[in-house]
Amino acid sequence: MSFREMTITLDDVLAFLHLPMGGRFYTPGYATRAEAAQTCALLLGGSASDYALKFDHVKTIGLRFGFLQELYTKALRDRRYGPATQMWLVHVVGSMLFACKSGGWYTTVHWISIVEHLDQVLEYAWGAIALPTLYDALGHASQRKTKQMCYYTSLLLAWVFEHFPPTIIQRMEVPDYTEDQPRACRRRESRTGHPELMERQVIFDEMTAEDVIWTPYEEHRDRSSAAVSVDGAYADYEPYLIPEGVPATIEGEVVGNYLDWYTTVSHSVYHPG
Template identity: 30%
Template structure:
């Protein structure tokens, strides 16, 4: 959890840019759709960007204590103080104001008992989680029912906080994808850093204080951009050339992709259960993209223009034994050298059947650029192949 404390120092998020990406979000697959295919946030991204564990116990509890009991049992409040806290609107349902936590658990004194110090530590961790991993739409509350997970401070590190953060963000991207949604929850610094890692043409600013031992989220300065709009970013993303995208930005930071990144199945953040489908974004692991298997079907779903409610089955055996649920080895074919965007010939035609790969309609290209047609895309690939052949004597490759 310690890396989260340093990540929040640059906490501004560009709402225009985020909105342009949300327009491309397909919650059925938990991926963004572009004219060259799907991309999405993976456990590999979370591991590098946040620097927290993605593998561990699922983050949820079946504890049925009331808000009053939770305040008393885990934060050391008396019954009367707990009741007054709830009556003061510092608590709404099972959510407590972050400002209340900050005000009442700011610092310990030398006279505090060990038990009291532990309560302060729980309050601090709850505050950090509420500001980062499980940030709600308002940014001002955090769920009290997380407290049972913080009961034993030595066990906090055994949870897969990174995977739960991803599940929480997945769900809130789904909420935000509805037409009249105005606010988004989740750890937006994770999303912003992911955009910066994979889309350098959006001109992210590097933090001069960054060092390689820090999480990648610290590599970027999140700043306001004047004169931009959703329409601007929409055109930029529609006009993207496939070779402008960095599919695997971490390849020089690791020897191999962690097996957990290839886990396929449900991930969980408290009551939210979301499908994690790395087979849809294999190029982000340096692998050839092929047509993936069908996405996981929810038990119940209501996905209207203005409503979003889904319930996925939580199968404990999947996440507790992830090594039995990985993308098969025979589906992990490396991309050809110099062609990180490589996919099978049938992939793009298959995707175009159900995916709106461009969002803007009739918009002029950005900076006078013309969208890259299929023939030009082929020319780019052939050019890379030709350079790879070099002086091997294998001849030239021509466009038929």
């Protein structure tokens, strides 16, 4: 954009989801196909060979949500409530944070060891996990050969609703929304009135900093018990923070000429021919 760049932050995620930002952070392992199948068999029941076959259906290490629903229903019928709870969590978390549509609606399973110990599930920083997951998806989406974006696209859409005008994307207000709810519940995408891709690109290129809503959550923070300031989470890390000094008035004062250089290697401005 003409005023350089902006991105979704933890502050946005906290307002959108009301999920904890502090706690244990999960770093997914890069298990082999056989290891992932074995983990699924251990946590969800069945045999590793069955899960390896399910991986073939989505052409990656993942499970379709329809299959997870079948497992959950069977576990309830057999009164295996512990495994049923694990399957339900895999379905809910997977459909929110790790959902993919290529080859069918499914979730990757590199993260499911989180649900092994149900008494520890609430210890994880789920809100903080959501943001790098979205960043990872955006990184893949920026590649030339990528045809669609996966993972938590609703989080990105909510961010667009809050910070950009309706000329970018039409939205509908949810009539019964209240500020004590997660802010992502406030609006829905309109099915009509969307500009074409190239038209939207021109709108982005012509936007100025004055067109952006930079502080959309002031009322939400005042009225929501869940939405506390992200800045407060860093209070315990004060020795590691840069001391307060003279504030920068323009971007270039932070690191000299950085943004001028950065725009020569990334984020080019495109104009329709």
